[in-house]
Amino acid sequence: MAHWLMKSEPDTFSIDDLAARPRQTESWDGVRNYQARNFMRAMRKGDTALFYHSNCEQPAIVGLMRVVTEAYPDPTQFDRKHDHYDPKSKPEEPRWSLVDVQFERKLKRAITLTELRAHVDALAGFALLMKGSRLSVMPVRAEHFAHLLKLEKSKTAA
DNA sequence: GCCAACGTTGGC
DNA sequence: GCCAACGTTGGC
Numbered sequence: 001m002a003h004w005l006m007k008s009e010p011d012t013f014s015i016d017d018l019a020a021r022p023r024q025t026e027s028w029d030g031v032r033n034y035q036a037r038n039f040m041r042a043m044r045k046g047d048t049a050l051f052y053h054s055n056c057e058q059p060a061i062v063g064l065m066r067v068v069t070e071a072y073p074d075p076t077q078f079d080r081k082h083d084h085y086d087p088k089s090k091p092e093e094p095r096w097s098l099v100d101v102q103f104e105r106k107l108k109r110a111i112t113l114t115e116l117r118a119h120v121d122a123l124a125g126f127a128l129l130m131k132g133s134r135l136s137v138m139p140v141r142a143e144h145f146a147h148l149l150k151l152e153k154s155k156t157a158a
Numbered sequence: 159g160c161c162a163a164c165g166t167t168g169g170c
Numbered sequence: 171g172c173c174a175a176c177g178t179t180g181g182c
Contacts, residue, residue: 009180032178033165055180113181132163134179160182167176 003140004039004049005128006065006101015051015063015106024103025068028137029076030084032096036137041071043099050140050148052128053110060110061148063103071097107152115151122147 006028008014018026031037043049047067053060073094076084089095116129123129127138140148 007180035165059181134164136179162181163179165176165178167174169174170172 002047003142003145004043004047005052005138005140006049007052007054007136009055010053019103025100027098027100029074029098031136032084033136036135037097039137039139040097040099043067043071045070049101059113062110063106065101066104067099068102069100071099074098111148111151
């Protein structure tokens with residue numbers, strides 16, 4: 001199973017919001033970047049995704065989610081009244097996709113961006129740490145994922 | 159709130 | 171197809 005990381009602004013939708021949803025499941029709508037969309041289309045049911053809080057006081061990886069559907073068209077692209085409405089997308093040829101994700105657990109402690117940067121050696125090539133990277137959905141290599149779980153267990157924030 | 163980095167748009 | 175202008179992301 002593949003691993004991913006997905007960003008959300010906690011003021012808009014946080015890990016606690018996900019945990020509070022019916023069946024603790026939510027559609028990850030609003031992605032309007034082709035690269036991020038393509039990663040979602042590459043997701044398979046059962047994949048694991050890290051939940052990352054972005055654009056906030058403490059940017060950090062905060063939890064784990066399960067991908068519970070394959071990618072399907074994002075309905076908000078066809079909704080005129082919606083912020084993410086895309087007039088150029090046609091129902092017969094949808095431009096934007098999403099997957100449903102289910103809450104799995106919060107990390108025992110948040111792993112902050114600052115801490116992640118202190119581990120650039122072990123995390124070399126991790127898209128989140130690349131300069132100028134703004135992707136909201138990105139793949140995580142198995143060895144990076146394992147290292148992150150090891151960090152979670154470690155007592156001290158390096 | 160600032161601004162660097164990036165993606166998209168549209169004129170030519 | 172180039173590239174300037176514009177909008178967005180997201181850390182700080």
